[in-house]
Amino acid sequence: MFKKKWQLTLTIAFASLGLLLSLQLRAHKAQVNDLNSQSSDTLAVIAKNLNTKYYQLIQEVWDLRTQRKLLEQSASQNKTALEAMAMEQQKLNIALGTVPVEGPGLIITVPENSENYFGSQDTIDIINELWNAGAEAVSVNGWRISNNTFFLPTNELSTIIMNDHKISYPYVIKAIGQPVALDKGISIPSGIIDNLKSIYKIPLEIKQVDKLGLPAISSPKFKYAFLVKD
Amino acid sequence: MWLPFLALFLGFLAGQTFTFTLPASFAPYLSVAILATLDSTLGGVKGVMMHKYDGAILMSGFFINGTLAAFLVFMGDWIGVDLYYVAIFVFGVRIFQNLAIIRREFISKYVANHLKKNNSSTHEVQ
Numbered sequence: 001m002f003k004k005k006w007q008l009t010l011t012i013a014f015a016s017l018g019l020l021l022s023l024q025l026r027a028h029k030a031q032v033n034d035l036n037s038q039s040s041d042t043l044a045v046i047a048k049n050l051n052t053k054y055y056q057l058i059q060e061v062w063d064l065r066t067q068r069k070l071l072e073q074s075a076s077q078n079k080t081a082l083e084a085m086a087m088e089q090q091k092l093n094i095a096l097g098t099v100p101v102e103g104p105g106l107i108i109t110v111p112e113n114s115e116n117y118f119g120s121q122d123t124i125d126i127i128n129e130l131w132n133a134g135a136e137a138v139s140v141n142g143w144r145i146s147n148n149t150f151f152l153p154t155n156e157l158s159t160i161i162m163n164d165h166k167i168s169y170p171y172v173i174k175a176i177g178q179p180v181a182l183d184k185g186i187s188i189p190s191g192i193i194d195n196l197k198s199i200y201k202i203p204l205e206i207k208q209v210d211k212l213g214l215p216a217i218s219s220p221k222f223k224y225a226f227l228v229k230d
Numbered sequence: 231m232w233l234p235f236l237a238l239f240l241g242f243l244a245g246q247t248f249t250f251t252l253p254a255s256f257a258p259y260l261s262v263a264i265l266a267t268l269d270s271t272l273g274g275v276k277g278v279m280m281h282k283y284d285g286a287i288l289m290s291g292f293f294i295n296g297t298l299a300a301f302l303v304f305m306g307d308w309i310g311v312d313l314y315y316v317a318i319f320v321f322g323v324r325i326f327q328n329l330a331i332i333r334r335e336f337i338s339k340y341v342a343n344h345l346k347k348n349n350s351s352t353h354e355v356q
Contacts, residue, residue, distance in 0.1 A: 031254035
């Protein structure tokens with residue numbers, strides 16, 4: 001490779017020179033960009049620009065702070081609205097019967113009796129009376145009363161049709177509400193319970209309980225009824 | 231013959247691929263060191279041309295001159311004497327002298343021989 005004796009050392013010298021040149025190129029670039037090597041005019045311009053930038057940034061910080069405050073406010077408002085909506089939905093679900101509920105209330109039991117007739121109209125009357133007395137949720141034989149519950153009489157004396165189900169004795173009507181108020185509300189003299197007991201001799205049992213649970217019905221489906229758009 | 235120039239190029243590339251950069255305050259010393267080493271290298275080329283080449287002189291001149299030049303300028307800054315311009319002047323002059331000698335040698339060796347072949351009446355250029 002090194003045919004002549006001068007080639008090796010000269011090559012080393014040239015390589016080192018190249019390396020040094022390259023390093024110097026970089027150091028020089030760094031020096032040109034260095035603030036120490038700038039003229040005072042340039043430095044003044046730089047300082048002025050930085051000052052302007054500084055005030056711009058302060059302004060920006062204030063703007064962003066204001067923006068953040070506004071966003072936080074609207075976020076908390078949204079949160080409140082969302083909570084209110086969730087509570088409203090819960091209430092509507094309870095009213096509609098799509099969620100199971102529990103609470104204090106009243107249990108009215110109509111036991112089996114062969115002598116006296118207890119029909120669908122009596123059930124409806126009791127339920128109406130319960131609603132009137134302030135019941136918040138009602139079920140009959142474990143079926144929750146919802147917006148489209150119906151009761152129909154049958155040919156047999158011992159059965160009632162409730163929402164396509166045939167129910168029979170013993171009829172158990174559960175209502176959630178203030179137990180004493182419910183009891184008093186349905187037990188008024190010459191009210192439905194009084195009439196059933198005294199005139200028709202039906203052995204009703206009324207029990208106030210501290211806690212009873214009512215099941216849910218499946219969510220209603222609407223095919224034809226739609227919300228009126230503004 | 232082209233090996234030294236290839237080496238120059240490779241050395242430059244190596245310096246560019248390094249990630250580290252010397253501090254900006256080193257630039258004046260490095261520039262003086264480069265002038266000194268350039269002078270030594272051209273001296274080496276001159277030696278080759280004049281058949282008086284000595285590898286030891288080149289290597290010692292290259293490294294010792296470079297280091298000492300940078301160091302002297304540094305010392306000058308230290309004691310308040312601006313040796314930077316002195317070094318630039320001295321090495322600048324030497325570089326141009328070396329270049330002049332190399333040019334003359336090159337012409338007398340290659341160009342003159344070439345011309346002689348074509349025209350025997352041409353005199354050697356000094």
